[in-house]
Amino acid sequence: MSQDAQQRYQFDELPIEPVRPGTNLLVAGPPFAGTNAVALRMLAAGERAGDGVVLVAADDTGTTILDDYSGVGGTFDRARMAVIECGSTSGSSDDTNIKTVRSPGDLTGIGIEFSSLYEGLYTGGVERVRTGLLSISTLLMYVDELQPVYRFLHTVTGRVRSADGVAACVVDPSARDERTVSSIAQTFDGRVDVRRTDDGKHQLRVRGLPDQPEGWQKI
Amino acid sequence: MPVTVLYADGDDRTRTATAKALSGAGLDVHEAANLETASETLTTVAVDCVVAAYTLPDGDGLELFTTAREAVPDTPCILFADVTTGQVDTTGFEGIVAEFLTRGHPNAHDRLRRLIDELVTRRSQVGYPLPDHEETRLAALNRYDIEGLAAQEALDRLTELALRHFGVHRAFVGILDEHEERFLSCQGPALDPLAREKTMCTHAILEPDVMTIEDTHDDARFEHNDALDRLDIRAYAGVPLHGPDGAALGSFCLTDDEPRSFSESEVQYLQLLAGEAAEQLDLRRRLRAARGEGEHR
Incomplete structure (x- = not known):
């Protein structure tokens, strides 16, 4: 195996070919299609390699999303994983690896926690980090202007590129107009569309990246 | 530097x-x-x-x-x-x-x-989407040395034609620099340079052909943009100005102070004007280069 192939981020059983370090992926699909599960599987696929994980949990409490993460085979290993939850109804978590920000609309708060956690993992020797953001749709619900969202997404994706990480950021295209989703997609290197067919099958397709399977693939 | x-x-x-x-x-x-x-x-x-x-x-x-x-x-x-x-x-x-x-x-x-x-x-904290290959786009723009092209009269004729033809509030040619949009020619109320995150052209240059917005108050990207309200911009049509290598330097635009749509034939007419403006800029760039006033041909 070449050095380049070794360094690429793998996604185990998902029909996504390994991607180069520094790749930011928009994972787009409705919740009922299992979109969040696909993004979480993309993060959990780094378990064997010991990749770090920073997970921004805007849709639900950190604990709930960590349960979902465990459900797809992930392990909350505190030596290499941290979570940012946004507006927990039960107050701040006692877990030092779960940081709480007041609201999904507090992009400054989420941003500085993200920078701090990412930096902490990196300086702690975890040099391969997978970032998850669940979800951009929730962030959009809490802001009026889009400028801060673009700024926040550039901050996250810029960090991932600089640090040779990988990111899977979820958006529900049905929850926003197509023009907004399209302009947000511009921040990413590629897009993973997720859908559930009429007969209940879950599928994905990768767009915008080289050397990926063409068309819809069975998950 | x-x-x-x-x-x-x-x-x-x-x-x-x-x-x-x-x-x-x-x-x-x-x-x-x-x-x-x-x-x-x-x-x-x-x-x-x-x-x-x-x-x-x-x-x-x-x-x-x-x-x-x-x-x-x-x-x-x-x-x-x-x-x-x-x-x-x-x-x-x-x-x-x-x-x-x-x-x-x-x-x-x-x-x-x-x-x-x-x-x-x-440019990790900009508040707008960046085009693919933004650095290449800026390098292409830099080769134009827009200020030295003496294209003002030609562009003014084109924007005046646009204003007369469409009967809109404003017609202009805007160039998107690294951080702001400059307006090379504007018919209608004057425009000062505007931060890119406030401009619609920043979004228009992401489109291959044209971006039309019937009502800025009905588009999530622009509805809270106070600069647009200040400039009486409620409707917009912008066609990217492409250089010979395909990079979008800016756009040829119409704005109106009331919501309005743009028909297919109107868009085609605007594309003709945009194509002419882009060619005027490129011809002048080549002319300057041929005269030895610039390094690039």
């Missing part, structure tokens, strides 16, 4: 040591001991990056970043903090977005310098 950094910190010893380390690494550092001085510096110095302690004698770093976002919105901001993230109160600053680096970081000065380089190079 060295990267210019504004560094605000009320602790003289810390500030001096950090400024010395950054200057030693080749950065042009402007020190400020408080929020007021730092805010003044933003009005007199073109800074590439703002670095601040969280606590300042007369305010805090997030207040400085708010001023920076208003004055120079693309400029990356870094909280070089003497506190933990949990001690930073973001109430009222939710949309600022800044990087965070603790002073307790091993090799903090070296990491700060690298972070500044990364943010400035990658």
Whole structure:
């Protein structure tokens, strides 16, 4: 195996070919299609390699999303994983690896926690980090202007590129107009569309990246 | 040119040591001991990056970043903090977005310098989508030396034709520089240069052919853009001006002060005008090059 192939981020059983370090992926699909599960599987696929994980949990409490993460085979290993939850109804978590920000609309708060956690993992020797953001749709619900969202997404994706990480950021295209989703997609290197067919099958397709399977693939 | 950094910190010893380390690494550092001085510096110095302690004698770093976002919105901001993230109160600053680096970081000065380089190079805090290959686009734009092209009269004729034909509030040719849009020719109420995050053309150049917006108040990207309301822009049609290598330099645009649609034939007419404007610019670029007034052909 070449050095380049070794360094690429793998996604185990998902029909996504390994991607180069520094790749930011928009994972787009409705919740009922299992979109969040696909993004979480993309993060959990780094378990064997010991990749770090920073997970921004805007849709639900950190604990709930960590349960979902465990459900797809992930392990909350505190030596290499941290979570940012946004507006927990039960107050701040006692877990030092779960940081709480007041609201999904507090992009400054989420941003500085993200920078701090990412930096902490990196300086702690975890040099391969997978970032998850669940979800951009929730962030959009809490802001009026889009400028801060673009700024926040550039901050996250810029960090991932600089640090040779990988990111899977979820958006529900049905929850926003197509023009907004399209302009947000511009921040990413590629897009993973997720859908559930009429007969209940879950599928994905990768767009915008080289050397990926063409068309819809069975998950 | 060295990267210019504004560094605000009320602790003289810390500030001096950090400024010395950054200057030693080749950065042009402007020190400020408080929020007021730092805010003044933003009005007199073109800074590439703002670095601040969280606590300042007369305010805090997030207040400085708010001023920076208003004055120079693309400029990356870094909280070089003497506190933990949990001690930073973001109430009222939710949309600022800044990087965070603790002073307790091993090799903090070296990491700060690298972070500044990364943010400035990658333009990591801009509030708008960037086109693919933005650096190539800017390099192409740079080859035009727009100011020296003497294209004003030709462009004025085209924008006047547009205004007469469409009967809109305004017709203009805008060029998208790294941080703002400049208006080469404008018929209708005048336009001053506008920060890119406030412009519609920043979105129009992402489109292959045309972007039409019937009502800015009915589009999530623009409905809260106060600059558009101030400029009486409710409807928009913009066609990218492509150079010979395909890079979008700016756009040929129409705006109206009331919502309106643009028919297919109107869009086609606008595309003709845009094509002519792009060709006028490119012909003049080639002419200057042939005369030896520029390096590029």
